[in-house]
Amino acid sequence: MLKRTGWCLLVLVSLSVSAVAGDSLLLDDKVYEVPDIHRVPEQDQGDIQAIFYDTLDYKGKPTRAFAYIGIPQSDEPVPAMVLVHGGGGTAFYNWVKIWNDRGYAAISMSLEGHMPNEKGAGKIRHEFSGPSRVGRFDDAELPLNEQWMYHAVSDIFIANSLLAAQPGVDADRIGVTGISWGGILSSLVSGIDSRYKCAMPVYGCGYLFDSLGHFASVKTDAQKFWDPSRYIVEGSVPTLWVNSDSDGHFSVNTTSHCFETTDDHAFLNIHPGLAHGHGPGWDKKRVPEIYAFADHILKGQGAALGRIVKQPSGRDVKLMYKSDVPLESATVYYLNEPLTYRKPAGDPGAKHSRPGPWIERKALVNAEAGTVVAQLPKSCQTYYVNLKDTRGHLISSVLVELD
Template sequence: MKMKKLVFLIAMIMLCSIGFAGCGGKTSESDSLWDFEALEKQTPETEDAGYTYAGNENIKGIYFEGAEYNGEATKIFAFVGVPETEKPTNGYPAMVLVHGGLGQAYGDWVKLWTDRGYVAIALSVDANMTDSANKASLNERGGPRISITPADMKNPANSWEYISVANIIACHNILRSMDSVDKTNVGITGISWGSYLTCITVGVDTRFKFGIPVYGAGYNHEDVTGELAGVFQMDDESLAIYRERFDPSVYMKHCKIPMFWLAGANDHAFSLACNQKCADLNQGRNTYSWRGKLTHGQQPGDGSGLHEIFVFADEMTKSEKGLLRVSEGEVQSGGISLRVENVGAAKADFYWSSYPLEYWHDAMNVWERESVAIDGDTLRTAVPQTAVFGFVEITDENGNIVSSRLFTF
């Protein structure tokens, strides 16, 4: 009996070592790495970095204590900005901004949002700090660099993914602690690896009103020819742990908020097929902007290049008219039929590929494009017999680009 009690005690100690918040709070879902009930209560103290972004007194550099890494507290850098306009009665809407690989906490990204009337916070998820001129340098106490390794699967609490999502939730807590913020109107957007983290976070932190993933989502371990394929070449045991506890698809199935998905069919890192499969798990309303061609990078994805991001956010937070809405569509008799509403359609193109997923990132892969007939609020196009995948890209009367879902034929 004593031996059984000892074994049970050891097992409980091992379980408690997994979470940043410790063992004692309940996880929102049994398969979650994060104890959200504990994390949402932890608003870290902030420390002034001593400078503003490019002389903008409303955008300050700060540090906050993040999740532990290698048993030590981290000191995470972020830029946080408040609009210079008069505060609305209920406070400003707000955004959490999550950068991608080779990125940093960008002051100019925060400014894009403060100029539009949002409080915004952009944190580093790659052990960086950023100076007043937007130049990055290594932050020795900034936690892990961007990585996904078999070692992370064995020690989840020390992984880049676990620590980054915990720090993103901390940023959300910081925003919600500010008197200037409308707590009912907080969204999140991420770019590339930041988009990947966004798709995890919205399934863990249920307080966000909407999410905007740009380029990346889940199921990347199924995309064997993407630029990121090497990241997921793990041993079978590690890959099984990744699929069950780390991939965004594990968490997206718990998401119940409006999501705006943006990516290009020509993306070298993430495929539309994997993105669509992940988006289909969302229980909230999905809006798509799949595009035939889209450059992958910070500026194209931060709103300075994709202005639809701001249109969607304003619709969510300010009750503005927003983007054209597209029906799920019907595929029958060798064609696709779609209905649109809210805004008129001005132009539409059907992009299709005869190549299966394993060739999507191959240099020989070709996406074909054909014009789509617009009849009032109805769009129709024929589907070639050789098509494997296809989507309709639509430009509305205001020049905004949205799309249908990605169809598999």
């Protein structure tokens, strides 16, 4: 049974209310309070409940977010996940089920004022809808509390407060993961909401103003206010950065930069050829590291992901790593040009540009010394290295761009 309590947690998030000046974001104190919940039983999906929860007023109008929430039966409080959808997405009960089946409570909410049809699909506006996303921060010149990002971030804070208050949930073991736009939001939130014990942004990240792909238009100071790079620099939540090496939305250099900013508490996965979308971004077989990372931190189960303790830098590739799980292989992926995003030569009608094709070269692993070495051709200008352990989990180096 869902429960509303008076439980509240204060977190310092800001020194400034300005949407341009200042480095931080001031949210309404209500985001730390447990919201009123409104059941929608006709939209339940098996044991996963459909609800509305109260969110912040928008232009003087009360608003609510639709969400699916599931809490597995357990004799002990369970860990939990807040699931943040991407552009074109909404609340996903099947995403909640993936985590429920793994012994986690989970909530997936619509951040653009939608609810599904009676079959749990589609996107229908409702009478309590708040703002919808406008391009890539294209509403950034409006007053702060009228911008979509302000409400989306607030809705995520409130979802955390709601989930933590449920009797079957361990409030001290909550993580967040998001896909695409949800990756932007979950990485931003990881920098300002220290209640989270782990974060796994997929595709979406910070430093969007340095993007070579779809987000290259994010340039103005008002737009940059929402860039997660402003907030992750002060964060300490253990974070797994996940991206594809050929994603047209979020260029891999930005993900690498996010990892470098947070490297004292972060891990990096660059997946060769990972397609963009909600399905690939939560696929247990395609991105198993997400679930291993959560299990290790929130359940104390399984070995930690490995770490590269000395990153490569030149064409004579040499890195040092530590891993409790033996390595199966190491591969260098490289380009004979600077990182460049363009429409594929064989597919000029493609919606998004991408780099590549990447060239593969096997690297030599010395398990006793904890080193990986490889020699790259003089033509190489860009590369990264992937280590794969015997579980099939990746450990990625930063992106190296040579002169």
